[in-house]
Amino acid sequence: VHKPTLAAGFEPIIWRKLGAKELRMAYDPAGHRLRNDPVAAAERERYSLEDADILQLARWAVSIEKHYGMPMDIEWAKDGLSGELFIVQARPETVHSQRQAPTVRLYKLDQRGEILVEGIAVGDALAVGPTRVVESTAQMDEFQPGEVLVTRITDPDWEPIMKKAGAIVTERGGRTSHAAIVARELGIPALVGANQAIAKIGAGREVTVSCVEGETGYVYAGRLPHQVTEVNPFDLPRPRTKIMMNAGSPEQAFRVCQLPHQGVGLARMEFIFASWVRVHPLALTRYQSLDPALRGEVDVLTRGYVDKTEYFVDKLSQGIAVIAAAFWPHQVILRFSDFKTNEYAHLVGGAPFEPHEENPMLGWRGASRYYHPDYKEGFMLEVAAVRRVREKFGLTNLAVMIPFCRTPEEGARVLETMAEGGLARGKDGLEVYVMAEIPSNILQAEEFAELFDGFSIGSNDLTQLTLGVDRDSDRVAPLFDERNAGVKKSCATLIEAAHRKGRKVGICGQAPSDYPEFAAFLVEQGIDTISLTPDAILPTTLKILELEKVPVTAVAAE
Template sequence: EKEYLMQYGDDPGTPVKNIETPQDLREQFVLTDAEVQDLAKWALEIESHYQRPMDIEWAKDGETGKLYIIQARPETVHSQVNPLHVTEYHIKDKGKCLARGEAIGRKVVTGKARLLSSPAESGKLQAGDIVVTDLTSPDWDPILKLAGGIITNKGGRTSHASIVARELGVPAVVGCGNATESIRDGVPITVSCSEGKTGFVYEGHVPFTETDIDFSSIQKPACTKVMLIAGDPDKAYTLSFYPNDGVGLMRLEFIITHAVQVHPMALIRYDAVTDQEAKNTIDKLARNYPDRATYFVDKLAQGVATIAAAFYPKVVIVRMSDFKSNEYANLVGGRDFEPKEENPMIGFRGASRYYHELYREGFRLECEAIRKVRDQMGLSNVKVMIPFCRTVEEGRKVIAQMKAFGLEQSVNGLEVYVMAEIPSNVVLAEQFAELFDGFSIGSNDLTQLTLGIDRDSALVSNLFSEQNDAAMYMIATVIQKARAAGKKIGLCGQAPSDFPEFAAFLVQQGIHSISFNPDALLKGIEHIVQAERETIPASAKHAHSGLS
């Protein structure tokens, strides 16, 4: 938040002083991209010199702009954590939410709320109590060592409370705004940082599970590649230590919703936005960027790159945006640019948007973000996937549109995949294979369109099953056609982890990869290993896994 600025004092008795940071400086980026790269390079050189993880502090001269390393000491907290040992927390029953803010850590704890206005009230705190206060500073350190968790009204991910929480290994929810008003002293509460970047404070002792996992003992399948479904950049580093062969599906929707927040066309055609509140939000979000389009490109590229870097050099397959029109409309400024459809599930979505005049320029920004990640940041492990491509001709149009926007298939190793989630993708798989480098089966959409079921309708939901004979026929057929064409093919979905027989079916058909949500990964691996053991002779395993 950069609330205070440190300057030299005016007299010998006050060598330095803190003053409130002027608003224009608070709204500026602290470092340029080039300066970030310089600091990263120096950090690597320092750690290489000392041959150990280091905690490094830097400063930037306010007059000359020069960067200095001012301290380097051994890092003794995070370096001691074994990334192959993970504890997963899952809230069972959420209850009433008392406060929310930024989540620091991934734990869940319960304890008594202890409202403190200053360190002088340390006598009130018992070991394991959860500190609730306005803001912490270094003089709080001795007290916080007793805390089971920390909740603050103010602060962000780099605030004092956040830093201390990470060092102590306790969860914190910071920047809540009104926690000291909404939480009563002495009452039992639950702090949850297990639900993504937002942390929650629930009333009472909320039940949760705590599961310890040792990845070092996990046996990966011999043939079938096991990949992850990802979307949240904040979780990427931790997920990269899970047993995996890369990311088989990275959804852009999470980054656009939570980081960008704005409909891309509202940034491009700002004057056409009719909602003044939406314009105010856009002005605030994009104020530090050269223009509104750059805001979208940089924020999206940053999110994609965070995930791609965490898994590098493993493949990360990025699916271009696949919001339905009603979901796009919920983005800031989106209602002015989206049609009202009776059935958005099979309406203006996927590939059909990318070359259409209503969204073409928005797709250009998506392509520019991917190009920045691959060409400027050097993360060439990023591949691109096109969703909901109804016809072969539509596939040609999208590939041509991508080329016009600087993303050319095969240049710098760029591979372009297509989702196999429409019956036409199966029926004409040989023709789609001539255009695309690989397939990923979207079993949810393929099943609903094969069976003619709206999977959002409770009235017919009992008929929805990927294991229906017709759905399995479609899946088997597209796998066989892809393999015959020498193309890679995978599947993204929950069914292989839920149903061992479905995993066995995919292995028998010769699927190259299966992608799982993180919470389903270990069960999915177990099912695939068992299926390979039962269905693939040792002599055939090499042939089965020939495409990677």
């Protein structure tokens, strides 16, 4: 429960979990002892507490903390006969409240060893541990926490494994591949595009994965000696340029929000789809049309929900709300779902509703889905979830963003569709941004500025479409470079055009996290915000601070 908006009169139950509840402990009057009784299936599929109970307990907890002036560990009970709630104990909380301010780790390798493979380095960390080769998600249960994941390529189905990994090595992919993006979100080192990694590394081998030696990362044989230095980023002054964060995982939100930040420049809805919802929205809106086997899969995931669409809205709104609450009161910009058709198809029940496309990267994705009759009802569930977060939970720091919007006319159609669902730009202060990731977004920036509150540069797709480079192709990966003069000119043109119209411009793409000199260029152009992956907050802040202390042109030239 989010305390600030609870105090304002909202009902911000932002997260709950349905437990198994297989047994109930009850008093046995015959034996004068406790016994364990099995719980009926219908009861197990209900939450233990009604919303009214949760909110009452939360209000009492806030009052108790206010009275004592400190965090409190509070115990409560509910009478099994009368249904009354009671506070039975309150004492000072001594675990979470005693934690020290978060620090950032800086790694240094003391010596190099035998190089097994090299690839594109992701992140600025180092990890040691045993390797495990995983060919498919069917091997998910075999993977142990802290192991080094070695595989060919990953997609959203792999995220449960990736969250347990100490490091990730993939044979395919580039700096903006799925494995690279998720590794940055999780703060773990990764090598992507490591050719023949499975054959050269093997399974069960102790290795050192190093992403602390520049743009190229290495997997060394054995556990190499290294140093770790911890720095408190709160000791640093804040730069004039607004530093925001990319945050897609609700599970990580309350950890990474402790880093210095001024909000979230990109929260990816599709990450919440993959980890919290897991079901294709149309499999819920068209539940009765599913074949019996697929309905059975959906039933398992939606246990406890009679209304299948309510499952989607409830789970999605909870995931969004956790991120918005963690970063409250700073703005959180949520990008509506930006899966490609092949990725949507991997969701439970998704295959029947997604076409096969030869090039999903340039196909039916982003804005073009939201108003299309074949997905509009799914988008309306996304809209309903956002409304719940803002209107029921009171988390009005949540803004939204439209991805892959090809034309101003398409942007207008999306805004009309949102308004149909009760989510209108400007209502209760709602800001709507658009991704600038297609050349048309740059060339028609002033027309887009008439529709939206601001732009966020998606340097990954903008680079791909400016240079005509498939960002997932190993063969042309060396040509994919956000520092290309054409890409930089596009960014500068957008910033100038948007500012003429009084609109803000940020960047949420990977470039400033990977290349501090690119961040320096953006600062020179007068960008309003730079949104970084958590692992890049410290090094990029240091670069920007250095930049802001001397003439910008001198640093950029250097």
